Amino acid sequence: MIVGFNVDSISGDKDPEGARGDLQVNYNPVIDSIEAATVSSFEEEVARIEFTFTVQYMVNESDEVASIELSGNVLWNGDTDSIVEEWEENGQLTDNIEAPLMNDMYRKCISQAVGIADTLSLLPPMPTPRVDG
Numbered sequence: 001m002i003v004g005f006n007v008d009s010i011s012g013d014k015d016p017e018g019a020r021g022d023l024q025v026n027y028n029p030v031i032d033s034i035e036a037a038t039v040s041s042f043e044e045e046v047a048r049i050e051f052t053f054t055v056q057y058m059v060n061e062s063d064e065v066a067s068i069e070l071s072g073n074v075l076w077n078g079d080t081d082s083i084v085e086e087w088e089e090n091g092q093l094t095d096n097i098e099a100p101l102m103n104d105m106y107r108k109c110i111s112q113a114v115g116i117a118d119t120l121s122l123l124p125p126m127p128t129p130r131v132d133g
Contacts, residue, residue, distance in 0.1 A: 007070050012068040014065060014121075015065040031087075042077060047084060052069065057123075066122050068120075
């Protein structure tokens with residue numbers, strides 16, 4: 001279970017010339033490392049999962065015109081030894097951990113990226129509701 005979600009750095013940039021062409025927004029969550037960690041809130045160790053989450057604004061599928069990057073860590077409580085061992089052996093997480101982790105990462109990182117995109121005068125990295133009137 002996820003017991004902590006921390007963003008340690010945020011960066012964003014855009015091409016001052018702007019986008020000309022068919023704009024596509026891509027998301028790329030990456031698990032960078034996993035290790036056991038001691039947290040004062042818990043008696044047992046937790047898994048500290050370091051991540052990088054990138055939003056790329058691409059034109060014509062090849063030219064990056066803007067990007068937003070967040071990096072940080074997720075603290076996972078439960079099965080720490082097996083999570084760390086699986087990562088060290090295979091560089092992967094089991095499905096029962098990866099699915100909730102990625103879902104939470106998408107939800108939190110995309111919501112952060114919406115504010116950064118607004119600051120950079122970019123389209124939000126997700127469709128927004130529209131009211132016709």
